[in-house]
Amino acid sequence: MSVKIRLQRIGKKHKPIYHIIVTDSRSPRDGKFIEKIGNYNPHTNPPSTVLKIKSAISWLMKGAQPTNTVKSIFSKKGVLLQKHLLEGVKKGAFTHEEAHKKFDVWYKKYKI
Template structure:
């Protein structure tokens, strides 16, 4: 079974809001899913995103493949960077504390860049 992390469309006509979900790749777009990871509203400026960071990272580590749009959302919110750091911890390149420190520095930098 191939698992994908993708968007599930909800909302009114011409005003979609999306749930970021983990689903079997054979399931329809708005059909059955395994777990909800967050929401994405593209109509706000900047787009409003709420994510469960740990759940998202754990699904990526398990091998779930994100779609291109979800990959972009994850990249902007630091999920892919967090996964990259945890891979380094697993390989023994640095400790968990160093990984958390690097991620906190990245978050601070992103907040200052967005202002």
């Protein structure tokens, strides 16, 4: 079974809001899903995102593949950077504290 992290459309006509969900890649866009890990509203300025970051990282570490749009959202929120740093800790490249410091530097620079 291939697991995807993708958007599920909700909302009115011409005013979509999206849930960020983890689902089997064979299920339809608005069909059943495994877990809801966030919301994305493109109509606010800037677009607002509510995300369960720990859950998203957990699914990425298990091998779930994000779609291009979700990958962009994760990149802006720092989820992909945290996953990258955790993989470095897992391989022994640096310690958990060093990874946390690197993420804090990025967070201060981009203020997500």
